[in-house]
Amino acid sequence: MFWIVFINFCRTVLIFYENYFFDFYAPLQVKVKMKIKYVLELIKKAEKVSVKFLSPMTGYAGLYEVRVEFESNIYRVFCCFDKEKLVVLFNGFQKKHRKHQRRRLKKPCGL
Secondary structure (H helix, E strand, C coil): CCEEEECCCCCCEEEEECCHHHHHHCCCCHHHHHHHHHHHHHHHHCCCCCCCCEEECCCCCCCEEEEEEECCEEEEEEEEEECCCEEEEEEEEEECCHHHHHHHHHHHHHC
């Protein structure tokens, strides 16, 4: 396994598991990348985060999704918390319909 760690001394540490997140992030438009970065910074620094940006996944204990809306598109990144201060980021995708989301959940649940 390969872990990349970014440490923020304010509140939360982000750990990116292997390259799943970066494989999703790399081909995105610059403005979408900026919005995702903004939401991740918000999660790192804020004591409370709106469910608009971070919410628990129904039916998957301990699994959360980071939601990013840009123009008419919705992007999701799966994550979980470790020791209340750690966000582990798995893969992400652009949400198109409900079935697409269920297929994508198989990957982080298997890690």
